[in-house]
Amino acid sequence: MSSLYERIGGQPAVDAAVEIFYRKVLSDDRINGFFGGVDMEQQINKQKGFLTMVFGGPNEYTGKDMREGHKHLVANGLNDSHVDAVIENLGNTLQELGVAAEDIQEVADIANSVRDDILNR
């Protein structure tokens, strides 16, 4: 049986999804405040790493990276509602790209599995 990453389409799918996803995030007033003043190209590369991970692809992200990377955002009020919004945007992106509902759920589950690391608790 093929892996989630293979079913979604591997790296080409990450490339296709990343800009759509990032546009949604930047247009979402619930969360775009956290992205003010960041280098957009660097951010897209980071998002690619994130998408690769939640698509179940090869990655070396660790809980520690997740904690370190979001520490300053948690200090600025990042909470569950923002993580929910990101996962919602992620789901909408995948839906647009024609990914099956079960696979989208699996992606959301992986994203949820790092929620505590992201929120540093």
Add this chain to the structure above:
Amino acid sequence: MTHIIYKDTRIEIKEGQTVLSALLENSYDIPNSCRAGVCQSCLMQATDGEVPVVAQDGLKDTLKSQGYFLACSCKPETPLHIVDSKNNQQQYSARVLEHEFINDYVLRLRLKIEQPYYYHAGQFINLWMDKKISRSYSLASVDKLDDFLELHIRRIPNGVVSNWLCDEISIGDTIQIQAATGDCFYTPGSSKQKLLLAGTGTGLAPLIGIARDALAQGHKGEIHLIHGARFADDLYMHQTLLKMAEKYNQFHYHTNVLQSENLLSIEHQSIDQQLLDVAGSDLAESKFYLCGDADIVNKLKTKMFLAGASMKNIYSDPFIIAADGVNT
């Protein structure tokens, strides 16, 4: 089995081994993160040898053409000479050929370098006033067309380097500069693509270079250049650009003047809206070059991206004013 040369040292690469893993094995501290060809932390540059195509996956065309690659996904089959991605420190002596004010505060400086010097129009150089102080300026000239390097220097109030260049330097003087760098330049490829160039102030310098370079390389698609300025007098290459637009059917010159003398009669259109209008329905496939004031460049970048432009097609050069008030 092959090898790489890094910092004058020969390092063996085992069958199927990546450059990153070989360097780390040899105790070189190379920045890296995902090790999956995604995050681009391990970006390096090959100065000689053949880079495997897969090692350049996801990089911008302008980086690919300069031999940049990702160490974590690079399994070379033949020897490679590699350097860290920002390792071009060599200095060159440049003689001042021309020193002329285009308007009240923009100086056109033309420099001649006797040594071989290679650059892409639109890249920038670091120019040294002395051993400690340097500033970055964009190149307005085109390597294959011009026998000199051209810089447009805006005089910044209290700017150490710009005032030095404007007042102390004259024809015949020698200035130290570094190799050209930056990824804001034209690459041939899809020659029918629309090119959209927008800049403010002396952000025009790299844009003129990019436009002339694209035309010289046989670009077939439309090229639009928007020069944003506070006052009409700031359109410091107006006549040249009008002539260029007359000469080349595909080249279009637009202006965006913030404060017209006829304030009441003209509804001002923002430069981002003007750029969106010019892009029209081709926006998603067009290439963007955005140069000048950092706030405006970053705003344009975001707007174009949100409107559907791909980040891979957006090249930008935001000008940062140095902390002591000097143009960079």
